[in-house]
Amino acid sequence: MTPDLDEIYRRASARDTSRPSEAVRRRVLEHAAAVAAGPQRPTANRARWRPAIFGTLAAAALAGLLIVPRVFNPQPFSESADTAAPAQVPPLAAPPLAGAPPGAGPGAGAPPLADSAPMNSAPAPFPPPQAAARSRAIAPAQGQTSASRDDVQATQRTAEASRSSASRLKAEDPSDAAAQPGAMAQPDAAAQPGAMAQLGAATPPGLVPRPGLVGGHPAASAEPASPPADPSAALRRAAETGDVERLRTILSSPVLVDAPNAHGQTALLLAASRGQAESVDLLLAHGADPNAADADGTTPLNAALAVDRPAIVAALRRAGAR
Amino acid sequence: MPDAGDSTVADDSDEALIGRYARGDAAAFELLYHRHELRVWRYLQRNLRDAATAEELMQEVWFAVARDARRYLPSARFTTWLFTIAHNRMIDSIRAHRRHLSLESLGLDSDAAIDQLSADPGTGPVAAAVARDEAAALIRAVEELPREQREAFLLQVEGDLDIEEIARITGSSFETTKSRLRYARTKLRQMLKEYA
Numbered sequence: 384m385t386p387d388l389d390e391i392y393r394r395a396s397a398r399d400t401s402r403p404s405e406a407v408r409r410r411v412l413e414h415a416a417a418v419a420a421g422p423q424r425p426t427a428n429r430a431r432w433r434p435a436i437f438g439t440l441a442a443a444a445l446a447g448l449l450i451v452p453r454v455f456n457p458q459p460f461s462e463s464a465d466t467a468a469p470a471q472v473p474p475l476a477a478p479p480l481a482g483a484p485p486g487a488g489p490g491a492g493a494p495p496l497a498d499s500a501p502m503n504s505a506p507a508p509f510p511p512p513q514a515a516a517r518s519r520a521i522a523p524a525q526g527q528t529s530a531s532r533d534d535v536q537a538t539q540r541t542a543e544a545s546r547s548s549a550s551r552l553k554a555e556d557p558s559d560a561a562a563q564p565g566a567m568a569q570p571d572a573a574a575q576p577g578a579m580a581q582l583g584a585a586t587p588p589g590l591v592p593r594p595g596l597v598g599g600h601p602a603a604s605a606e607p608a609s610p611p612a613d614p615s616a617a618l619r620r621a622a623e624t625g626d627v628e629r630l631r632t633i634l635s636s637p638v639l640v641d642a643p644n645a646h647g648q649t650a651l652l653l654a655a656s657r658g659q660a661e662s663v664d665l666l667l668a669h670g671a672d673p674n675a676a677d678a679d680g681t682t683p684l685n686a687a688l689a690v691d692r693p694a695i696v697a698a699l700r701r702a703g704a705r
Numbered sequence: 706m707p708d709a710g711d712s713t714v715a716d717d718s719d720e721a722l723i724g725r726y727a728r729g730d731a732a733a734f735e736l737l738y739h740r741h742e743l744r745v746w747r748y749l750q751r752n753l754r755d756a757a758t759a760e761e762l763m764q765e766v767w768f769a770v771a772r773d774a775r776r777y778l779p780s781a782r783f784t785t786w787l788f789t790i791a792h793n794r795m796i797d798s799i800r801a802h803r804r805h806l807s808l809e810s811l812g813l814d815s816d817a818a819i820d821q822l823s824a825d826p827g828t829g830p831v832a833a834a835v836a837r838d839e840a841a842a843l844i845r846a847v848e849e850l851p852r853e854q855r856e857a858f859l860l861q862v863e864g865d866l867d868i869e870e871i872a873r874i875t876g877s878s879f880e881t882t883k884s885r886l887r888y889a890r891t892k893l894r895q896m897l898k899e900y901a
Binding site: 388389391392393394395396398399401402403404407408410411412414415416418419420616619620623644645653657 | 715716718726729730731734735738739742743746747750756759760763764767768771772774839840841843844847862890893894897
């Protein structure tokens with residue numbers, strides 16, 4: 384009974400077209416890109432304080448230059464009162480503050496609050512039940528405050544990061560990367576032999592060549608000098624990210640087109656779930672199995688229905704998907 | 706920043722990806738996001754039944770993941786951590802929006818209390834009168850489960866979490882969590898039988 388219920392639920396979820404808006408996805412990814420550039424934060428803080436520190440030192444040096452000669456060469460009181468006072472007052476007040484940022488105070492050099500106490504907003508992976516309940520009890524007040532402060536700082540960085548992120552996305556998929564759920568700017572792992580060595584470990588052993596084994600073109604000789612260690616992993620990645628050029632190159636060499644990853648997902652299923660129509664067409668043209676389901680029983684057709692891609696659904700059905 | 710030659714790969718585990726992101730590899734986060742986006746979304750949306758609030762929380766959850774990636778402990782499963790954040794954000798939101806409800810009064814530390822909630826008239830018979838097919842009826846039935854049962858069930862099926870992990874996240878005992886799951890499944894199976 385239980386497996387039936389889970390299975391029905393999964394099927395129901397695959398048909399459910401509800402999903403977060405593209406705007407949420409874009410904001411999250413831009414924010415993440417900005418946070419990834421986080422190490423610059425302390426540097427930025429130091430840079431803001433540098434003028435104040437140097438200003439203070441310069442003022443102290445100036446004061447010293449003015450005061451020391453008078454210590455060694457004292458003059459009548461009335462004369463020093465007229466000349467020394469103006470020279471002493473500014474170094475103590477004006478110069479240091481002139482270079483300081485607005486709101487600078489004695490404690491302003493400390494790191495942002497959110498850096499020092501972020502655990503209020505995100506719990507430890509395994510909090511004991513009582514501790515979790517306690518942390519939830521205080522989270523709305525403290526957690527949200529620190530979270531929003533940190534978010535604001537990250538959002539400021541996002542403004543810069545988003546520009547580069549957006550251009551990166553466009554470079555990956557000129558058609559409209561932001562409109563496609565699976566369009567992601569990622570490093571080109573397929574071009575890196577080291578990454579492929581890792582990918583190879585994820586491919587289940589005992590795979591038998593099926594009709595889906597394609598390739599062997601003369602064009603294979605035009606491959607890079609160091610081909611990936613696991614072409615099927617590179618294939619899945621290219622399919623998932625919609626890198627049609629690379630996909631075409633990989634398919635021109637011998638490769639198991641239906642080789643699954645550790646989750647049982649084939650390149651076709653990944654392409655369908657990410658809405659990569661061109662990848663789907665290319666894989667089907669190279670004999671990919673339209674009914675190869677993953678470990679959860681999700682088929683490429685389920686996945687295409689879930690991401691609401693009628694063109695992919697039609698292509699899969701034409702290829703015999705059930 | 707990511708190490709040279711330390712490239713993100715689609716087959717990396719969740720734990721490896723969050724580690725890569727913590728070292729500055731933004732592409733690893735994108736993979737993680739795309740891998741779990743719909744699961745987190747369904748957990749929030751089916752619990753809250755309010756797309757606007759779910760969207761807001763979806764953003765907050767993933768912002769928190771990005772911000773606290775460096776504090777993630779590799780000994781814990783990423784999904785446990787992720788759904789802990791999602792659950793807590795959701796509870797915070799419910800507290801903020803429904804202050805007139807005492808969540809503690811719905812603490813449900815006993816089966817009797819669960820029985821009481823199971824008989825909550827608000828859940829109604831899951832006749833799925835408006836559902837046009839079994840799948841839609843099941844989703845609707847899940848959304849109509851009592852809150853604690855729904856949370857536990859969704860954490861299990863969307864978060865792929867076991868009873869112990871669900872108990873930790875929801876701050877409940879192992880037995881209470883087990884009872885909630887049993888009641889939820891019984892109710893859903895009953896609905897499916899009625900529908901058939």
